[in-house]
Amino acid sequence: MAVPVNKTDSLIIDAVILWVDGNDEKHRSKMLPYLEDKSKVNSERYKTRYFQVNEIKFTIDSIFKFATFIRNIYIITDNQIPSFLKENERNNKYGNVKIVDHKTIFKNYETYLPTFNNRPIETCMHLIPGMSEHFIYFNDDFFLINETKPEDFFKNGMPILRGKWLKFSEDKFKNKFKKAKTGHKHAQQLAAKILGFKKYYNFRHTPHPLRKSTFENYFKKHPEVFIENIKYKFRNPKQFTPQGFANHLEIKQKTCILKKDLELLYFRSYKKSLYWYKFKLNIKGRKKLFLGLQSLNHCPEKKLDYILGWLSKRVV
Numbered sequence: 001m002a003v004p005v006n007k008t009d010s011l012i013i014d015a016v017i018l019w020v021d022g023n024d025e026k027h028r029s030k031m032l033p034y035l036e037d038k039s040k041v042n043s044e045r046y047k048t049r050y051f052q053v054n055e056i057k058f059t060i061d062s063i064f065k066f067a068t069f070i071r072n073i074y075i076i077t078d079n080q081i082p083s084f085l086k087e088n089e090r091n092n093k094y095g096n097v098k099i100v101d102h103k104t105i106f107k108n109y110e111t112y113l114p115t116f117n118n119r120p121i122e123t124c125m126h127l128i129p130g131m132s133e134h135f136i137y138f139n140d141d142f143f144l145i146n147e148t149k150p151e152d153f154f155k156n157g158m159p160i161l162r163g164k165w166l167k168f169s170e171d172k173f174k175n176k177f178k179k180a181k182t183g184h185k186h187a188q189q190l191a192a193k194i195l196g197f198k199k200y201y202n203f204r205h206t207p208h209p210l211r212k213s214t215f216e217n218y219f220k221k222h223p224e225v226f227i228e229n230i231k232y233k234f235r236n237p238k239q240f241t242p243q244g245f246a247n248h249l250e251i252k253q254k255t256c257i258l259k260k261d262l263e264l265l266y267f268r269s270y271k272k273s274l275y276w277y278k279f280k281l282n283i284k285g286r287k288k289l290f291l292g293l294q295s296l297n298h299c300p301e302k303k304l305d306y307i308l309g310w311l312s313k314r315v316v
Contacts, residue, residue, distance in 0.1 A: 011150055011157065012132040015063055015073045016125050018118055019056050019140050021080050030078075031116050034233050055296060056140040057084040058308070060097060061315040066144035066289075070136070073097045074128050076105065076121055078114060100128050112230050119187065120230035122242040126215035134159075137208040137243055143291040144207075145265070145314055152263075152289060159209035160257045161247050162264075166202045168193070184241065191240035194225065195248045205292035206264050208243045211250070215242070218249055266292040267307075270299040277303060281310050 021027060056075070063070055073096060075082070081099055088094055105124040106113050112120060125137065136153055153160055168189050185202075192200035219226040229239050250256035265280060265288045285291065291311070296304060 011134045011154055012071055013069060013150060013153070014132045014135040015067070015070050015138055016128065016131070016135055017056060017059060017073065017075050017138045017140055018121055018125075019075050019077050019080070019082060021082070024080060027078065027080070030114055034114075034116070054082070054084065055143075055293065056082050058143055058311050058315055059138055059140050060094070062144040062311075063138070065315050066146060067136075067148050069150050071096065071132060074100050074131060076100045076102065076125060076128070078102045104129065106230075109227075109230060112233075115230075115233050117232055117234050117236075117239075119235065119239045119241060120232065123215075123226060123229045125242075126210075126212045131212060133212050135210055135212065137210055139205075141293045141296065142205065142207050143293070143311060143315070144289060145285055145291045145311075146287075146289050148289055153207070153209035155257050158256050159211060159247075159250055160259050161201065161203060161209075161250065162206050162259050162262045163201050163203035163247075164260060165199050167199050186237065187239060187241035188244040190238075191242075191245035192248050194240060194245070195252055197248060197252075200244075201247055201251060201258070203244060203247060204262050204264060205266050205294065206262055206290045208247075210243060210246050211255075214246045214249050214255075218245075263287075263289040264292060265290070266294075268292075268294040270303050274303055274306060277307060281307070 060073055063073060075097060077099060079101060085094055085097065085099070102113055102115065102121065103110065105121070105127040106115075107127070109124070115121065122137070134154055134157070169185065188202060189200045229242065232239060247256070251258070265285050267277070267280075270277075293307065296307075299307065
């Protein structure tokens with residue numbers, strides 16, 4: 001039976017972003033006692049996951065320009081504040097940007113802090129005080145690059161899920177004997193399996209429209225699932241990706257709309273020529289709503305300067 005949704009024409013919609021400054025020595029020092037191999041804080045994998053080049057400012061500026069319907073933007077951090085907010089604290093440009101500390105959303109679950117794992121944080125993000133029922137979850141490497149409207153994310157109160165159905169990895173013979181991984185694909189598939197699916201709805205690097213009550217209702221009935229997903233300080237194969245979990249719940253309840261067109265321009269490698277990126281941004285980007293820039297810390301300086309320069313002009 002489908003769960004009722006809000007069918008009003010004008011939804012209140014907030015945005016949520018997770019952010020960590022991996023360059024912060026205090027953050028690195030906080031992590032060290034929990035690492036068996038202390039050298040990991042200097043590894044490439046650490047830099048890819050935790051380092052940033054101030055992308056979050058572009059994310060927020062893109063929301064201001066291309067999603068003017070957003071009420072509040074909540075940034076979830078661990079006792080950190082992005083530098084551009086500190087620099088602008090005397091003016092009201094970012095007045096509706098709210099910093100939410102991990103301790104706030106882990107209230108009554110403080111025993112699981114600190115955490116250096118996005119999945120527990122995502123599992124708790126619906127616990128932000130005062131957040132709207134409908135919200136859009138952005139990673140800090142998601143950007144809007146053309147005008148959006150509420151109907152690009154929610155229709156009749158139901159989230160629009162962009163992706164496609166895929167088989168589970170182990171259903172492919174070549175993967176039957178491989179060890180379980182902690183990556184995004186594995187975590188998506190685990191979410192589907194917990195909810196009884198025989199395949200999974202694979203979502204990509206786009207903003208995620210979500211409903212707070214979807215998390216609340218399920219975790220109230222299944223608190224053990226909630227605890228299992230928040231208790232690991234670092235990624236673990238037993239964890240699912242919470243936005244994927246919510247997506248599969250919505251699909252199961254028939255309270256969502258599936259859309260194949262991702263409307264996405266996505267870069268995860270920066271090995272092609274600068275001309276290729278210029279073409280993609282200036283020609284292909286005209287018809288896309290979203291831009292995803294993964295692992296920008298690996299981008300060569302000349303290409304990085306161009307991409308960030310293009311993005312800066314786009315969101316002004």
